[in-house]
Amino acid sequence: MSSEEHSAIVEPVLTEIAEAARRAFGPGLVSVVLFGSAAENRLRASSDVNLMILLERVEQAALDAFREPLRAAHAAIRAEAMFLTRTELQAAAQLFPVKYSDMRARHRVLAGTDPFERLEVPEADLRRQTREILMNTALRLRERYVRLSIRDEQLIPVISDAAGPLRSAAAALARLEGVPASSPREALANLAAESGAEYAAAVANLSRAREASTLSAGNAGATLLALSRLAAILCERAGRSATRK
Numbered sequence: 001m002s003s004e005e006h007s008a009i010v011e012p013v014l015t016e017i018a019e020a021a022r023r024a025f026g027p028g029l030v031s032v033v034l035f036g037s038a039a040e041n042r043l044r045a046s047s048d049v050n051l052m053i054l055l056e057r058v059e060q061a062a063l064d065a066f067r068e069p070l071r072a073a074h075a076a077i078r079a080e081a082m083f084l085t086r087t088e089l090q091a092a093a094q095l096f097p098v099k100y101s102d103m104r105a106r107h108r109v110l111a112g113t114d115p116f117e118r119l120e121v122p123e124a125d126l127r128r129q130t131r132e133i134l135m136n137t138a139l140r141l142r143e144r145y146v147r148l149s150i151r152d153e154q155l156i157p158v159i160s161d162a163a164g165p166l167r168s169a170a171a172a173l174a175r176l177e178g179v180p181a182s183s184p185r186e187a188l189a190n191l192a193a194e195s196g197a198e199y200a201a202a203v204a205n206l207s208r209a210r211e212a213s214t215l216s217a218g219n220a221g222a223t224l225l226a227l228s229r230l231a232a233i234l235c236e237r238a239g240r241s242a243t244r245k
Helices: 003-028 036-040 060-077 086-095 097-105 123-148 152-161 163-176 184-195 197-212 220-238
Strands: 029-035 049-055 079-085 107-112
Touching (some): 003 029, 029 036, 029 097, 036 049, 049 086, 049 107, 097 107, 123 152, 152 163, 152 197, 152 220, 163 220, 184 220, 197 220
Antiparallel strands (some): 029 049, 029 107
């Protein structure tokens, strides 16, 4: 299914879920926000459709009224929703700065006002969590290599799963350096190319593993270790105090 065909399925469901939120939450609804790849019409058929439901307060009766519309949207388009209050939003951005920095950069308001217009994501928090994600990814990939590399096919899903944290951290690092890319995927590709040819090739293989669930024979182990080294390089780069302009 092409992205255009998938979008034709997703958009009517998004309109329905926004209307259902208005009915369920009434004046207590602040915003319904679509974020991530769906906000840029870059969904794959297997992608989740991520929503933020911002409320004045959390009330059981209103949540119950929204239960069936969300279940239907999840069944139709894999819709996932987070529920938080207006007063919780800034704290969430401080605690999860990489996620909320990406949400601020890639979102579309489906109902209500834009909550990201005045949201602040502290640079120190963004830098700290970016480094945490990258170091954790580097260490996890090394462990998976030692435990699973006896068979290449066992490494393919590990490589594919690394795309999420590596891309989100790369996008955050690009923002810290003042050179944001058009997408997390592009941010990772750009940073890998700057780091060296082997890392650019590893990131290309990551995309191949994610999209086709396969790699050329003998490539999986080398790709995984190169991605681990790249994560460590980017972690060190994120720790530098001076931003690049």
